Amino acid sequence: MALNPSRSAVSATCKALRRFSSPTQSVAQRLGQPVRQLSTSASRSSEGLEAASEQQERPRWSYTPERMKGPGFSINIVKDPSRTVWHNNDDPAKLDAMYTRLLGSKGDRMLPDEIKWLAITHKSFDQGRRGFNTRLAYFGRLIVSLETTRHIMVTPASAREAPTQDSFGREPFQHSALANVDKLSTRQPLDVVSKEKLARLAIDAGLPEVVRWKPRMPENLEASGLTVVLNTSLFAIIGAIxxxxxxxxxxxxxxxxxxxxVEA
Structure with missing residues (x-):
């Protein structure tokens, strides 16, 4: 009777070893066959390959990805069909000419082609399906604000009126390190690079002719937000650079x- 526990333990161990050391049953067989077999061979049809090759030949900015296209119709009810008609520039030479006028000689070579189009693409264009410049504009706006603040700080202050004579003969403390302290209290970066000034700069560079967007009212671009769109594109160009x-x-x-x- 004392040997029964030992015999039962030995028999259980042997059964376990036979179960897990069976050469005919692998781990994959115990877990079951996978539902989908992975293969390195291409599974596309000939039509899919042709469509993919065509998209590779076209630049990314020139077309809407197939998987981002809708069912072919819109559920929005258009009150005035004439407002849905708007043509954007698709000529790379015209875009390069704008970058040259804005950035100077060889300005059209400062950015890759894809980024040049992305920087002047507003989120209203093609429902944002080709990318838009919002994040680039946010980054560029911070750079312009910082550099404008530095510009204000290093610009000599205008002549001030002479301080009145103190009745006790005291003179205020003067130091060169304190000369720029009060400049930002009288002049802010928005006073230097206001929306209107940047919009005029963009118009001089020809940005309205190449910016990609969809105005809400094509007959009234100002009311549709042209000034904001031009500012956003300028900031996006700076962020991309x-x-x-x-x-x-x-x-x-x-x-x-x-x-x-803008200071001229």
Whole structure:
């Protein structure tokens, strides 16, 4: 009777070893066959391959991805069908000419082709399906604001009226390090690079002819937000230059191509 527990333990161990050491039953067989077999061979049809090759030949900015297209109709009720007609520029040469006028000689070579189109694409264009410049504009707006603040700080202050004579003969403390303290209390970055000034700069560079957007009222572009769209595109260009070439190049572009023109 004392040997019964030992015999039962030995028999259980042997059964377990035979179960897990069976050469004919693998782990994959115990778990079951997978539902889907992975293969390195291409499973596309000939039509799918032709469509993919056509998309690879076309640049990304020139077409809407097939999977982002809708069912072919819109559920929105258009009150005035004439407002749905709006043509955007699709000529790369015209876009390069705008970058050259804005950034100077060889300005059209500062950014890759895809980024050049993305920087001037508003989110209203093609329902945002080809990408838009909102995040680039946010980054560029911070760069312009910082550089404009520096510009205000280093600009000599205008002549002030002489302080009145103190009755006790005291003189206020003067130091060169304190000369710029009060500049930002009288002049803000928005006073230098206001929306109207940046919009005029964009118009001079020909940005309205190439910016991609869909105005709400084509007969009234100002009421549709043209000023904001132009500002957004300018900021996006600065943000793209900073990401492509670094902060130093972007700051130099802001000083020479934006601040110098709006202050003239």
């Amino acid at each position: 900073s990401l492509q070439h670094g902060a130093e190049v972007a700051q130099q572009v802001v000083r020479e191509k934006i601040l110098r023109r």
